[in-house]
Amino acid sequence: MRSRLHSPPERPMERSTVSVNAIVKRAGSIGEYWNGLRLFWRAQILGWGFFAVLDLVYQQLIYHDFGIAASRALPTVLSLVVVSTVLHSVYASRRFEGGLTRRTVTWILAWSILAALPLAILVFVADDVLDWSAPGRDPVDDFAFPLIHYSIVLCGWSLCYFWLRAEAAKQAAHRHAIRAEAQALRARLEELRLQLDPHFLFNALNGVAExxxxxxxxxxxxxxxxxxxxxxxxxxIHQTVVTVEAEVAGLSAYLGVQRARFGDRLRTTLHVDPEAAPRRIASFLLQPLVENAVQHGNRDHGLDVGIDIRAAGDRLYVTIDNTGSLDEHAAPRRHRSGIGLENVRRRLALHYPSRHQFVLQQAETGERRVIATMILEGEPCSAP
Structure with missing residues (x-):
């Protein structure tokens, strides 16, 4: 006897899984293609697609015949896409680099009417040949209405084009300014980190020797x-964003050196919410505040420095306090604290634009203490 091998029948579940995977893969390819398109073409597709639907409904209301409505609307929209692409080339010339001026608006009106004229002629001829005249219109209306209609549409498209171009230019200028600010700030951070406080380094090494x-x-x-x-x-220097845990490790090392220097005259407490430890934060953001607290706090009866970092939702709450007063921070011989605070404010504006709060104040009651409070919302922006 001769045996035959039969492959098991394909299961319906397997076929549906393959179909779903194929759909997902095709959707991903479409998404990649869409993202690869220039902004102009994405705006063209969305804008004229929406206009095609409106024009189809408009034609249906006039002729009460979907075949006629579709035959008029779809070729007309395709023609408008071609015309608007030609207008894009015209508007991209140096003649229109100045934005929307009175002269530019005049040119827009002229070009819109000129571009709408051949469309109106084609529609007029097609209506006459195919006998698609709208009820209640004479031949003059059949020519004038499309001319006015398409002139207004192209004029509106032109105004939107210049508005979008102005917005794109404004965003590009903003990104350029942010990039320049980030590069300047990065250079400043490198300078601050490479040129460590010589007094701190000397005192630390001297303490080790003793x-x-x-x-x-x-x-x-x-x-x-x-x-x-x-x-x-x-x-x-090359890592502008780190975890809170890594930032706190640097603070702990700094405070360890300072405690060894000052002994009982410096008492520190450091509390980090376990939920806050893996969160991301701009590197070296808290260091200037802790340095100010140690350098400018009052050590007459022992200096207390406290650091508290907590998380709630997508926010980080940071509190750094020390015994002393703001008058001591503002003393002329300690003008470097102003540089540190300004650096903190600039970095907050860069990494947390409109998503941060920073307050430096003195406690109103009880022991004289300076309290720095910082609220950081969301993920920090990485400097380029």
């Missing part, structure tokens, strides 16, 4: 904190 003979373990811990702080500062 601790080595009697407290080698403390010196080693201080050296590790200093190394971690320097690594965080230098790594941030």
């Amino acid at each position: 601790e080595i003979p009697e407290h080698p373990k403390a010196a080693l811990a201080m050296l590790r904190d200093l190394t971690a702080y320097l690594r965080h500062s230098l790594d941030g």
Whole structure:
């Protein structure tokens, strides 16, 4: 006997899965093609597609015959697409670079009427040959109405074209300004990180040297904190956005070095909400505020510095406070704090445009304290 191998029948579920995958793949290809089109052609397709529907309804209301309505509307819309493409080439010339001036509007009216004239003639001839005249219209109306109608349509298209071009130019100028601001800020950040405060670095290294003979373990811990702080500062040059956890690691290393220097005169608390730790934040954003708190806080009876970072929804809430007053921050010998605060404000405007709040104030009651409050909403924008 000879055995025959039979393939199992294709299951309906498998066929439906293949069909769904094919549809998804085709939709993805269409999406890629659409995104690859220039803005002009996307606007052309959407705008004239919407106009085609309206014109079809308009023709149906006049002739009460869908065949006639479609035969008039669709060729006319295709002709308008061709005409508007030609007008686009005309408007793209240097003659119209100045935007919507009185002279430009005059040219728009002239070009719209001139471009609508052949369309009106074609429609008039087609209506006469195919006997599609609208009820209640004489031959003059059959020519004048399309001419006026298409002139108004092309004039409206021209005005929209210049408006969209002006908006595109405005957005391009805005993006250019943001890019220039980002590059300038990046250069400033590199300068700040590469030119570390020589007094801080000297005092930290001097503290390590003093601790080595009697407290080698403390010196080693201080050296590790200093190394971690320097690594965080230098790594941030090419990494403008980091996690809150990474930013806090740099702050902890900096505070560890300062605690080793000042001993009991500096007391720090650092609290980070576990939900906030994986969130993204602009790198080196909090460092100037913590440095100001340590450098300019009142250490007469011991300086307390507190850092609290919490998350709620898509917002980050940051509070940095220290004992002291704003008068001490504004002292002439400490003018560098103003540079640090200005840098913070510029970075907030860059990374969180219209999505941030920053307030530096002095507590009104109780112990004299300076409180910096920061609210960051959403993901930070990465500097180019």
